[in-house]
Amino acid sequence: MAGHSGLGYYLRRVLRVSLETGTMAHLLHRVTGLLIVVYLFLHIGAMSYTYFDAGSGFDDLMATFASTPFLIVDLVLFAGVMIHGLNGLRIMLFDMGYFSRRQKELFWVMMAIAATSVLIATWLVGAAHGWW
Amino acid sequence: MITALTLQELDVENVVLRGVIDLVVFRIFRFDPARNDAPTFQTYDLPDTAGMTILDALIHIKENMDSTLSFRRSCRSAICGSCAICANGKNLLACNTQVNDLKKVRITLEPLPGFPMMRDLVVDWEPFFDQYRSVKPYMVARSTPPEKERIQDQKTRKAYDEAAQCIMCSACTSSCPVVWTDGNYLGPAALTKAWRFVADDRDEITRERLAMVNNEEGVWRCHTIFRCTDSCPKKIDTAGSIESLRKKIIWHQLTGRI
Numbered sequence: 084m085a086g087h088s089g090l091g092y093y094l095r096r097v098l099r100v101s102l103e104t105g106t107m108a109h110l111l112h113r114v115t116g117l118l119i120v121v122y123l124f125l126h127i128g129a130m131s132y133t134y135f136d137a138g139s140g141f142d143d144l145m146a147t148f149a150s151t152p153f154l155i156v157d158l159v160l161f162a163g164v165m166i167h168g169l170n171g172l173r174i175m176l177f178d179m180g181y182f183s184r185r186q187k188e189l190f191w192v193m194m195a196i197a198a199t200s201v202l203i204a205t206w207l208v209g210a211a212h213g214w215w
Numbered sequence: 216m217i218t219a220l221t222l223q224e225l226d227v228e229n230v231v232l233r234g235v236i237d238l239v240v241f242r243i244f245r246f247d248p249a250r251n252d253a254p255t256f257q258t259y260d261l262p263d264t265a266g267m268t269i270l271d272a273l274i275h276i277k278e279n280m281d282s283t284l285s286f287r288r289s290c291r292s293a294i295c296g297s298c299a300i301c302a303n304g305k306n307l308l309a310c311n312t313q314v315n316d317l318k319k320v321r322i323t324l325e326p327l328p329g330f331p332m333m334r335d336l337v338v339d340w341e342p343f344f345d346q347y348r349s350v351k352p353y354m355v356a357r358s359t360p361p362e363k364e365r366i367q368d369q370k371t372r373k374a375y376d377e378a379a380q381c382i383m384c385s386a387c388t389s390s391c392p393v394v395w396t397d398g399n400y401l402g403p404a405a406l407t408k409a410w411r412f413v414a415d416d417r418d419e420i421t422r423e424r425l426a427m428v429n430n431e432e433g434v435w436r437c438h439t440i441f442r443c444t445d446s447c448p449k450k451i452d453t454a455g456s457i458e459s460l461r462k463k464i465i466w467h468q469l470t471g472r473i
Contacts, residue, residue: 096329100305105440106445174439177439178458
């Protein structure tokens with residue numbers, strides 16, 4: 084019979100779980116964590132461009148990154164960082180012995196802070212780039 | 216008026232049951248290692264589930280529809296922990312969950328995840344009890360006992376009141392995504408049991424107990440997902456017990472006691 088533990092089992096199983104708040108937080112934490120790691124490598128790759136081309140190529144690349152599609156991706160990244168960071172704070176509070184009976188409420192408080200900060204960031208980015 | 220037949224034809228899910236639907240479709244996990252290569256799901260339609268627990272439904276199916284169905288049950292009053300199963304992705308006790316409380320017309324019943332399957336809804340609990348035995352789930356008091364009982368005040372008793380409610384149904388350990396990836400992790404049930412004796416001031420091997428769970432397959436493997444707390448039929452904050460153990464371990468380390 085197929086194994087009952089391991090990464091494969093986890094991936095098969097996790098698609099069929101009931102989505103309680105804590106489980107949702109766990110999955111969001113994994114997905115946003117992977118997103119940030121992928122971004123880190125993309126970032127290092129893009130920044131090392133100067134190593135190969137110290138001329139205007141880097142400035143052109145930066146100009147591309149300031150275009151609307153890239154700014155939208157930046158905001159998605161910002162949302163990912165906020166969700167991951169705030170959920171990390173939530174977990175640290177549990178580790179220090181607080182709120183374990185209030186974990187669901189705490190998750191939504193953290194997500195409300197994340198949503199507010201993303202809205203403010205969107206407004207600021209939009210104002211700086213003439214979206215409104 | 217919606218009839219049962221049209222509902223089944225429409226394959227309607229997520230409809231609030233009470234007063235509307237008079238038929239529930241049970242999708243039950245079937246697997247007999249002696250006869251099948253792979254598990255399958257078999258459906259059983261049950262009319263009139265009002266007042267019926269999931270265990271009642273299983274017993275009804277076994278007695279009237281399919282006698283080959285296997286599942287565990289014993290006390291039928293939520294104290295033995297034998298009938299823990301996974302219903303619609305959530306671990307619970309079949310005997311104290313009303314079918315209609317799930318508010319679904321289609322209910323998928325599976326064996327507890329994370330354990331080796333034996334047959335149908337029956338899993339092999341040996342790994343679970345191995346973890347349980349490894350934390351010394353009994354009080355150790357080596358000092359000379361007093362003339363009568365070992366006195367404990369009410370406040371101290373209250374510290375492990377919750378953890379002492381555990382019926383060892385394994386719903387928590389089985390619901391833990393960390394257990395699904397790492398078969399060596401002690402799991403919430405064993406750790407809650409460890410906390411039960413750490414918090415008990417009559418127990419005299421606190422330091423040994425803390426050292427037992429102070430490793431990467433112990434309290435530090437927990438990812439604080441709270442599925443264990445969510446699935447506990449006795450409403451024990453199992454994740455909170457693990458956090459309490461961590462706090463105690465750190466405090467002991469800071470003060471040089473372990």
